[in-house]
Amino acid sequence: MADNPNPNIEEIKAAPAPETPVKKKGVKRRIFLAGSALLVGGGVFGLYWSDNSARTRARQLTTGEGEHNFLTWMKIAEDDTVTLFSPHIDFGQGTHTALGQMLADELDADWSKVKVEQAPSDVAFSNTALVQSFLGEMTGYPGVINALPAALIGMLTRSQKIQITGGSSAVRFTGQGGMRVIGAAVRAALVAEAADRLGVSEGELTTADSTVTHAASGRSLRYGELAAGAAERSLSRDPVLKTRSQWKLINKPVTRLDIPAKVDGSAVYGIDFTLPDMRVATIAAAPVRGGKLESVDEAPAMAVPGVEKVVKLDDAVIVVAKGYWQAAKGLAALSPRFTDGGNGAMSTPAIYAAQDKLREAGKPDNQAGEGDVDSAFKAAGDNVITADFRVPFLHHAMMEPFALTAHFKDGKLHLWGGLQDPIGARDRAAKAAGMDIDDVLFNPMIMGGGFGRRFPGVTEILDQAALLAKQVPYPVKLVWSREEEVRHGTYRPQSSARLSATLKDGRIAAWRNDYVQGDNAEGEVGFIYDVPATSRRHFAYTTNQIDGPWRSVNSTQHGFYNESFIDELAHAAGEDPYQFRRKHLPEGSRHQKVLDEVAKHAGWGTPLPEGVGRGIAIVESFGTIVAEVIEAGVKEDGSPKVLKAWAVVDCGTTVNPLNAEAQIAGGIIMSLSATIGEAITLANGAVVESNFTDYNLLRLADAPPVIDVHFIESDAPMGGIGEPGVPPASAALANALFAATGKRIRTLPILTQAKA
Amino acid sequence: MSFSWPRGHRVAMNNRFKPTGEFASVAIAFSVNGKQVSVEAEADTPLLWVLREDLELTGTKFGCGIAACGACSVHVDGQLTRSCSVPVSDIAGKAVTTIEGLKAEDGTLHAVQQAWVDAQVPQCGYCQSGQIMAAVALIERTGTPSDAQIDEAMTNICRCGTYPRIRQAILAATGQAAKASATTQGEA
Numbered sequence: 001m002a003d004n005p006n007p008n009i010e011e012i013k014a015a016p017a018p019e020t021p022v023k024k025k026g027v028k029r030r031i032f033l034a035g036s037a038l039l040v041g042g043g044v045f046g047l048y049w050s051d052n053s054a055r056t057r058a059r060q061l062t063t064g065e066g067e068h069n070f071l072t073w074m075k076i077a078e079d080d081t082v083t084l085f086s087p088h089i090d091f092g093q094g095t096h097t098a099l100g101q102m103l104a105d106e107l108d109a110d111w112s113k114v115k116v117e118q119a120p121s122d123v124a125f126s127n128t129a130l131v132q133s134f135l136g137e138m139t140g141y142p143g144v145i146n147a148l149p150a151a152l153i154g155m156l157t158r159s160q161k162i163q164i165t166g167g168s169s170a171v172r173f174t175g176q177g178g179m180r181v182i183g184a185a186v187r188a189a190l191v192a193e194a195a196d197r198l199g200v201s202e203g204e205l206t207t208a209d210s211t212v213t214h215a216a217s218g219r220s221l222r223y224g225e226l227a228a229g230a231a232e233r234s235l236s237r238d239p240v241l242k243t244r245s246q247w248k249l250i251n252k253p254v255t256r257l258d259i260p261a262k263v264d265g266s267a268v269y270g271i272d273f274t275l276p277d278m279r280v281a282t283i284a285a286a287p288v289r290g291g292k293l294e295s296v297d298e299a300p301a302m303a304v305p306g307v308e309k310v311v312k313l314d315d316a317v318i319v320v321a322k323g324y325w326q327a328a329k330g331l332a333a334l335s336p337r338f339t340d341g342g343n344g345a346m347s348t349p350a351i352y353a354a355q356d357k358l359r360e361a362g363k364p365d366n367q368a369g370e371g372d373v374d375s376a377f378k379a380a381g382d383n384v385i386t387a388d389f390r391v392p393f394l395h396h397a398m399m400e401p402f403a404l405t406a407h408f409k410d411g412k413l414h415l416w417g418g419l420q421d422p423i424g425a426r427d428r429a430a431k432a433a434g435m436d437i438d439d440v441l442f443n444p445m446i447m448g449g450g451f452g453r454r455f456p457g458v459t460e461i462l463d464q465a466a467l468l469a470k471q472v473p474y475p476v477k478l479v480w481s482r483e484e485e486v487r488h489g490t491y492r493p494q495s496s497a498r499l500s501a502t503l504k505d506g507r508i509a510a511w512r513n514d515y516v517q518g519d520n521a522e523g524e525v526g527f528i529y530d531v532p533a534t535s536r537r538h539f540a541y542t543t544n545q546i547d548g549p550w551r552s553v554n555s556t557q558h559g560f561y562n563e564s565f566i567d568e569l570a571h572a573a574g575e576d577p578y579q580f581r582r583k584h585l586p587e588g589s590r591h592q593k594v595l596d597e598v599a600k601h602a603g604w605g606t607p608l609p610e611g612v613g614r615g616i617a618i619v620e621s622f623g624t625i626v627a628e629v630i631e632a633g634v635k636e637d638g639s640p641k642v643l644k645a646w647a648v649v650d651c652g653t654t655v656n657p658l659n660a661e662a663q664i665a666g667g668i669i670m671s672l673s674a675t676i677g678e679a680i681t682l683a684n685g686a687v688v689e690s691n692f693t694d695y696n697l698l699r700l701a702d703a704p705p706v707i708d709v710h711f712i713e714s715d716a717p718m719g720g721i722g723e724p725g726v727p728p729a730s731a732a733l734a735n736a737l738f739a740a741t742g743k744r745i746r747t748l749p750i751l752t753q754a755k756a
Numbered sequence: 757m758s759f760s761w762p763r764g765h766r767v768a769m770n771n772r773f774k775p776t777g778e779f780a781s782v783a784i785a786f787s788v789n790g791k792q793v794s795v796e797a798e799a800d801t802p803l804l805w806v807l808r809e810d811l812e813l814t815g816t817k818f819g820c821g822i823a824a825c826g827a828c829s830v831h832v833d834g835q836l837t838r839s840c841s842v843p844v845s846d847i848a849g850k851a852v853t854t855i856e857g858l859k860a861e862d863g864t865l866h867a868v869q870q871a872w873v874d875a876q877v878p879q880c881g882y883c884q885s886g887q888i889m890a891a892v893a894l895i896e897r898t899g900t901p902s903d904a905q906i907d908e909a910m911t912n913i914c915r916c917g918t919y920p921r922i923r924q925a926i927l928a929a930t931g932q933a934a935k936a937s938a939t940t941q942g943e944a
Contacts, residue, residue: 092879092916255876262881263869265815265855269882272814280809305781305798324818325798325805399819399827399882399915448817448882449915482820658876662921666879669917692824692913701907703919 057124058085068231070186072124073178074103076227080210082109084179085119088170089420090258091447091454093722094659095170097256101655102175105249106183106242108207109223116257121422121442171655172623172718180250184239189230194221197229244653251713253658258446270417270445271403271479278405278475279308282327283464284334285316285488288685290341290544293317301330310334311471318468324479343544343685348494351682352390355496355516355541364537366520369512371533376510380502385572387565388498390747391557392679393491394550395695400448402461402480406469408433413440413466414475418447424456432463433470440466451670452549458490486695487687490548491680493517495557499565506573508584509533513561516540518547521554527562528591528620529584544685551670552723555621559727560675560734560748563617567735568744577735578604578616590650594618594627594712598648601708602629609633612643613739617728624651624719628668628728630704632736640676640737640750645704645729650712651719657711660721665707667725673698675730677751696751786847788813789857799845803837804828806844807854815855815885819913826912829886830854836893855885858892868892871929879916886912891926900930 058072062085066078075083084103090096096116104114119125187207194212195202198219206213213220244251261267286292298310301319306326311318317336321327377384404417406429413433419425422444430437447454456462465478480488495517502509510533513525520538527534550556570580578599585592595618599605608614611633618627631643647664654660677696681688689695734745785794788811795810802821807813807830816839819827823838830839831853858866865873868891878884887910894901894909901909906926914922927933 092881094879255873258881259873259876259878262878262884263865263872263888264859265813265885267881268814269817271818272808274812274814323801323805323809325801328821397915399817399825399880399913401818447880449880451915479818482822662876662879662918665920666917669919670915673917691822692820693822697913697915698917698919699913700910700919700922703917705903705920705923707920 055124057122061120061122061124068227070189070231071182071235073119073182074186076186076223076230078224078227080110080113080222080224081115082107082113082210082223083115083117085125086116086170086174087119087125088174089118089418089422089444089447089450091418091420091450092258093170093663094256094656096258097254097659098171098655099175099179100257101249101252101254102171103179103183105247106180106239107187108209109183110210111249111254113210118422118444121426121444123423125423172652172720175655176718180241181239184241185235185237186230188236188239189233190223190226192233193226193230197221197226250655251653251657254656256656256659267446269400269403269448270405271400271448271477273403273405273416273445273477275405275407275475278477279320279322279472280324280327281311281318281320281468281476281478282324282331282481283316283318283478283484284331284336285460285484286338286341287487287687288338288340288343288346288544289488289546290343291315291338291685292341294337294339296334296336298334300333300335304330304333306330309472311468313464313467316464318464318478320468320472320476327479328481340685341544346544346685347683348392348681351494351541351543352496355539358539358541359496359498359514359516363539364514365540366522366538367536368522369533369535371510371531373510373512373533373535376502376533377500377512380504380509384500384502385569386498386500387568387744387746388496389557389561389564390496391492391494391560392681392748393489393494393545394556394674394678395486395489395491395680395689396449396451396453396548396550397486397678397692397695397697398447398449398451398453401482401485402459403477404461404465405475405477406465407475408469408472411439413469414443415441415462415465416443416445417461417465418445418450418454419456419459419462420447420450420452420454421456425459425462428456428459428462429466433466435466451551452553453490455549458546458548460488482692483690486680486689486691489680489687490546492550492556493519493545493547494543494680497557497561499561501565501569503569503573506575507531508566508569511535512537513558514539515558515561517554517557518542519554521558524554524621525558525562528618528625529566529581530586531584543682545682551667552621552726555619555723555727556671556674556730559617559619559621560730563619563728563731564734564744564746567615567617567731567738571738576605581616581618590712590714590716591618591620591625594625594648594650597710597712598627598629598646601648601710602631602646604629611740613736613741615732615735615737615739617731617735619724619727621724621727622720622722623717624649624721624724626650626664626724626728628725628732630672630729630732630736632733633740634737640733642672642676642702642704642733644706644708645672645732646708646710647725647728648710648712649721649724650714650716651721651724652716653713653718654711654721655718660711661709663721664709664725667723668707668729669698669703671726671729672703672733675733675748675750676702677749679749696749782845784844784848786849787851789853790851795844797844800843803830803832803839803842803844803847803852807839807852813854813856817882817885819883819886824913825883825886826890827883827886829889829912831889831893834893834896836890853889855889858888866892868895868925868929871925875921875925875928877918877921877925879918883912883914883916884918887914887918887922891922891929895926895930900932901926 059069069075100116210223307321307330309320319327319330407414426440426442430440497515501511508531512535514537516539570577629646635641781796817827819825823841828840
């Protein structure tokens with residue numbers, strides 16, 4: 001078994017793009033959905049049975065002598081090797097291994113001969129399954145979407161040029177809706193081929209370890225022998241999937257394919273990529289986002305040995321040199337002048353003040369909810385409990401700084417690097433360079449973390465590298481310094497909220513969340529409790545920063561708001577925080593079970609040492625319910641000390657429990673890190689923090705030594721696993737510290753900047 | 757309105773790039789993973805960039821450039837060293853070990869690398885070369901490190917949050933915990 005996340009060093013030859021009989025612009029989702037109503041009743045699950053032009057192209061791109069492509073996304077070689085092409089990037093979340101498990105299990109493939117490769121960043125490999133599933137989830141009419149002819153979905157996806165990894169979507173959508181179905185359909189074709197060849201009925205045949213066996217006669221045929229014939233057969237569009245009891249790989253703790261290369265230094269990340277004659281460049285963009293480069297004297301950089309060129313962009317200056325060190329020294333020697341784009345007054349206190357003012361003006365941009373909160377509050381008079389919460393900008397702090405290699409040659413732009421959407425990356429780079437997307441080739445590389453930072457919508461390095469490459473005759477690797485990385489992030493937005501509620505007979509009678517941030521977060525606010533009157537009001541406020549998705553997106557701050565506030569209500573009602581939550585969850589619900597389990601594992605209610613408190617929180621996000629308990633105290637210097645954490649997770653079922661545990665534990669640590677010490681602050685429009693000295697990430701000594709993670713297996717639809725561990729931990733920690741100290745934490749991070 | 761670097765930025769840059777006045781390349785000889793090498797570099801070039809760009813040993817990673825994160829950790833004469841902040845001129849005549857030099861000649865993983873595989877530690881993996889080099893140095897120094905010694909020594913940053921498995925792997929590698937339960941179900 002081998003993982004080859006980067007088969008594309010020898011990059012894919014540009015084949016003619018399939019004709020797309022859809023205009024390049026104007027295929028908006030809502031138009032598509034309006035039209036889709038006409039197609040109800042088609043009754044065809046046609047997801048991967050993509051239209052012929054894409055299949056032909058996929059075959060051209062992926063198959064060599066003796067290899068046979070099936071349904072675009074997999075091939076079988078005559079030596080029995082099965083290769084899956086993943087439309088999703090694996091940056092350590094275990095997606096490639098999980099997708100391989102799902103395909104190989106249904107296929108009855110020999111796991112030692114299964115490979116997972118990154119799909120080419122080609123429109124033929126855009127992730128149709130992802131789009132289809134998201135459309136279904138967002139509209140609430142999955143039946144309608146599933147009934148669409150596959151060709152139409154394929155065309156729609158390609159017109160949107162996406163190949164996304166995000167939203168905890170790979171396993172639950174691409175895996176469940178795609179890879180398992182493909183595996184089962186191809187297995188059926190292999191059996192049918194074997195039945196013809198052996199002159200027996202299909203019912204007499206069994207499959208295991210990439211072999212079809214006729215037990216009665218003792219004859220068998222390997223998949224490699226059957227592939228050519230099976231590839232000519234028409235495949236079932238509705239194959240029978242295995243039941244849970246038949247799984248051999250799914251839900252089993254299979255070791256990850258990418259790990260061996262990550263312990264001996266052999267894994268090649270984007271920043272490690274090199275080409276003959278390549279130069280290295282580094283960049284400084286306008287300190288105030290929105291500012292422009294006004295002037296720069298190039299001479300001091302050019303005087304640094306090894307520096308070859310200074311390139312001016314509209315809003316940045318780049319120094320190109322023979323190596324990174326020379327480029328960095330050259331850049332440091334410059335004194336560029338930038339404008340502030342009119343954003344020079346932007347500051348962290350000013351943003352909070354403006355947000356408060358906007359909320360107090362009382363004119364929400366969006367609102368949702370049920371029941372009559374206003375009347376309930378009026379009836380309660382003075383008995384409305386309110387609390388104001390504030391959360392800062394958060395930096396992704398992926399450990400590998402941005403690095404993208406670009407080479408403009410013979411009218412084509414070649415790119416190498418790690419981004420979360422390779423096709424979208426081509427699109428953005430093409431637009432920046434004024435080129436056609438077909439002339440931009442992107443080679444996906446392993447990523448040193450992402451967490452939402454590497455989506456093309458927020459990766460300006462694509463523009464920078466594309467513009468840079470057009471000005472130099474050689475390949476050039478653009479590397480961001482850590483300072484550039486910290487100061488030019490696309491942060492989780494600085495946001496605030498006022499929560500208010502009233503209690504009646506020990507229950508919450510009405511609940512309101514007035515939140516101020518850029519995006520309308522309806523759909524992600526995840527309010528799970530049974531309350532007769534609820535109201536969520538969004539007040540839209542934007543800064544000069546580009547809001548980025550940060551692991552678990554809006555569920556981070558809303559998990560903190562909701563789960564901190566319900567703790568306050570429990571306290572006001574004089575009730576235990578676990579029991580108070582429990583009685584507001586539907587009796588016998590999955591949520592209640594998750595909460596009960598975490599309380600049981602954590603020994604909720606048992607005595608604790610002096611100065612130690614327990615906090616609990618539960619959040620549903622990305623289709624997964626997670627409850628967490630944290631035990632924490634306070635160190636001598638006043639900073640929090642997290643002693644232990646527990647998590648109980650209902651994501652339907654896990655594909656790889658070993659990896660799922662790591663994702664939940666990692667999510668908890670990322671959340672604790674942010675809650676305790678992380679903040680990006682603005683002063684005079686620019687980011688104050690610069691590196692890991694003042695952007696405080698949690699280290700091993702401050703992380704809980706043990707995180708006890710349990711999964712509840714249910715038959716519920718599969719939920720995500722990369723993100724849902726994050727949201728509950730903030731509130732669980734804050735609630736634990738309240739239990740320990742009696743002091744509420746409503747502004748994050750817990751450590752102030754002064755301490756940094 | 758226009759302005760130059762904000763004050764903080766200027767200070768950060770100046771701290772990192774102390775002018776040495778020595779711009780001429782010099783030949784510097786040392787050993788890497790048991791092999792003698794000689795490189796032509798400006799004396800102030802950090803060892804990290806010589807390893808990555810001149811010697812093409814890219815297992816040692818660039819994380820922060822100011823010795824704050826540990827992604828660039830190597831051993832110099834057996835001492836754990838953050839290579840982004842050591843000028844290569846200081847390395848002359850010394851012996852450097854990088855992540856690529858930990859395996860035995862026959863390809864057998866170092867016990868710490870094997871413990872990392874057994875405990876399935878890496879996620880994105882970018883910081884793990886540095887984490888492993890730090891763990892090897894800790895174990896060479898202490899034999900069987902206590903939890904407190906692990907806390908004190910393992911200061912490298914991991915954004916994926918692999919800390920509990922790092923601790924578990926160190927304890928397992930030193931016989932202080934049951935081998936990680938990463939099953940080999942379905943493995944080749």
